């Protein structure tokens with residue numbers, strides 16, 4: 299099962315990118331996760347630009363999603379919502395609404411934040427957008443990594459063992475779910 303991983307932060311030492319990198323290491327045998335790390339190249343959505351043709355980074359984003367069997371999205375939480383950088387990428391990927399690369403693409407969510415609620419609200423907001431894009435999202439486990447500063451080592455390694463188990467559990471559920479789906 300090929301998974302496209304996206305972290306919704308441009309920060310070099312982003313907890314969410316580190317969380318995704320931990321997922322790459324923790325992936326079960328029959329799963330491989332490739333991180334799409336070019337959100338910073340995706341311009342702000344503009345229908346006039348879109349009408350002239352997708353910019354190169356948008357083409358790359360759509361291809362990465364199209365070629366994957368599933369998505370794994372690590373979202374930060376900004377002001378109780380999804381950071382603009384990530385929402386903007388999802389907006390591009392959702393176009394055109396009929397036959398978008400997001401339609402029917404299974405997805406799993408996770409997120410890390412220094413706050414105690416560990417991106418719970420951002421993840422719910424993301425689920426709401428995925429209703430419109432017809433992107434089925436795994437119901438659980440909800441991986442909400444709160445107090446992230448205590449869970450990662452200085453080099454970005456996910457050092458907290460219970461959190462590693464949660465991430466591994468999410469990936470196992472995602473794998474079982476995708477493998478049980480009829481081939482598209």
Ligand SMILES: Cc1cc2nc3c(=O)[nH]c(=O)nc-3n(C[C@H](O)[C@H](O)[C@H](O)COP(=O)(O)O)c2cc1C
Pocket residue numbers: 306307308309311312313314315374375376377378379410411412413414415416417
């Ligand atoms: C504009 C802004 C708004 C934020 N709002 C929230 C929030 O609503 N909830 C929260 O838990 N953390 C919030 N934070 C803190 C982020 O969780 C923190 O910066 C985190 O490290 C971002 O994820 P990253 O490490 O992957 O870049 C906010 C940070 C910024 C810059």
